[in-house]
Amino acid sequence: MAERGSSRRGGGRSRRGTAGFRAVERRRELQERPPWWGRLEARITISLVAIGILCVGASSYLVALSVGYYDQVSERQVELQDETLSLAEPYYEELASAQRDAFLARTELLPHELGAIDDAELEAFLDRWIRARANVVEVVVERPGVEAVIVGRPDPATFIDERARVSLDGWIHVPIEWPLSEAGGLVRVTWAVDPTIRTRHRRLGELARGLGAVEVKDAGGEQSMAERDEVRQAVIAALGIASSLVLFVAILAGILIARRTTRKVSDLSSVMRQVASGELSVRAPRLGADELGQLAAAFNIMLDELEHTRRRIAYLQRVGAWQEMARRIAHEIKNPLTPIQLAVQQLREKDPGTDARFSALLRDSVEIVEDEVEALRRMVTSFSQFAKVPEVELEPVDLGRVLGEFERAYAHVDAALEVEALAEPIEVLGDRQLLKQVLVNLAENAALSAREAGVEEPEIHVSAARVGDRPLACVVVEDNGPGITAERRELVFEPYETTRAHGTGLGLAIVKKIVLDHGGEVSVGESEALGGARFEIRLRLA
Amino acid sequence: MTGPGALGRRRMLGLALASPALVVLLGAVPEALPRRKAKFSYTSRELKIRVAVPDLLRTTDKQAMKMLDGGYPTRLVYDMAVYAKGSRTPSAAVHVEVSVQWDPWNQDYIVQTTIGAGSPTVRRYALRADAIKASTTLSVAVAKTSDIPRGEDQIHFVQVIAQRNPIEAKSSGAGGAARGQDRDLEVFSRWVGMFVRTRPKAEKVIEFRTHPFYVPHG
Structure with missing residues (x-):
């Protein structure tokens, strides 16, 4: 049993020793700063950067999808426009062919009408014939063996179409020839076609050439044409660089904000580590009016109270030690005082008074001893009072x-x-x-x-x-x-x-x-x- | 000890190393352009050039032929400048515009040529090949004879820049008036424009210089 008890006591000491060692280890660990990746600042910065990359990446991806979507829509529109232009293109040729056929048919009729006209009336007839048709510029009649008769519109520079405001000279001239008779000869009628058709077709050609190209502006604001693929790549590149700039600014701001926020925590942590290592005189700096500031203020109050309590306890311990000493001193001094006083009183009483000088010396000595004893008694009383301050x-x-x-x-x-x-x-x-x-x-x-x-x-x-x-x-x-x-x-x-x-x-x-x-x-x-x-x-x- | 042989080898080595950089630097120099043959003739008044640029509009170019046969006009623009050898400033220059178009009413091709600010001249061709040949073969006065220094030691060449259907750059005047989102869009479009690497000047561009020539003393 004794051995077991001894073992228990030994075990108890061992546990206390282990606990003390652990406390020392814990204090040592607290004094060491965590590695950079374990610090709050690094974690918040990495988190902000990761969130920034995620947001910018997601936004960029959505933008890229949007660009791709609208590019597809645009491509479809271009295909439709191309198809439309392809369908419209033959109309120009067909219109010209139809007009030419019409001119030919009307030119064919002229020889029949000329059959009954004799030479003297030919020019007058042709003049009337031209005036009756707004789009005839000139008529030439060549008869075998006879000089050709040429009759032109008397006023070719006048506007034949007030709405178009175009003179006949500016029109497309289409000369059509047809045999005059089986005997020979020919008629040549120069017809005029409104040039607006050609102008429109030219514009159509310009549109067809520009199909699929996109107008872009350079830094100076000058417009030029570029291929759609090239523009799409340029948009993605521009967005990529802009996103990178935004990300860079976000990272910079994140680092600054994280540093500013975590500096308070770091300061507070530093103070706490010092307190944990036994340094109670340190105080947390002022950290503003936010929650961290309130925490620092509360921590400082707690430290003040802790310091106050520690001093109070130390004082009471000190006073307690002094009380114990006072009690012992009082006890040790108080006991011999009474015998001393009785002894000197006895000496004074037993003085035979035969020697006056001796008696005076004795009297003085006794008084001194009694005074000192009284002083000691008062001191003992004070000590006793001090030692016996009641609860x-x-x-x-x-x-x-x-x-x-x-x-x-x-x-x-x-x-x-x-x-x-x-x-x-x-x-x-x-x-x-x-x-x-x-x-x-x-x-x-x-x-x-x-x-x-x-x-x-x-x-x-x-x-x-x-x-x-x-x-x-x-x-x-x-x-x-x-x-x-x-x-x-x-x-x-x-x-x-x-x-x-x-x-x-x-x-x-x-x-x-x-x-x-x-x-x-x-x-x-x-x-x-x-x-x-x-x-x-x-x-x-x- | 440095001999002439060693110096020559060093010079050759230096030239060999510098040649790629020279090619890049001389890219815009007229004398660095490829050379083609041209015929020159002169009178007391003017220096004429006859040059053919058949690759500007070929019958094998299906897209170009489709546009031509569809009645759409094809514009060929020639800028020719006379340079004295070693000079970067032209002695004389001429601008020629040729338009080729199918005329469905008259069933022929119209070739309209405008030299400088002069009046246009119109020629008609029944065959497409003839029209193309006429539009890609130029015979024009490129300079006044008096503007060209004469003599065997006065070497010249002509730089030719030929473009098919050049794209006209337009200047935007609405940039300053835009507000809010429109202004942002304007800025963004310029920002995007900075990343457009290739801006075609025309459907096709051919640049070359002629072989050197000189005008003998009169």
């Missing part, structure tokens, strides 16, 4: 009552004590007797300090009030003594720290211990009203 029993206490009892019970203090009446009832969580002791200690400390500093009329002012909206009450004890220098303000609460000739350095330590046991705070500063020290005690409201 605080918290309950709602009327602060006004505490101040009143303090004023009545300790009016004997060698100073002008003034207790300010409360403006409103204040109830705190505390131990009435111990709170009174706190006030007594502070008042006595103030009075003695003032006296030792040579102040003829020491003044002590005690007041209490609520602290704003916080659930705290503040009790203030001010005096007109020498005050406490800024360098010593933290030290005055340490046990056995005193500048007074007859002080034990325990009064203020007892004050602080009692206040801390109340969950409160005590601090010392300079009194503006009286010019001496100003002690502030903050207690929790009930």
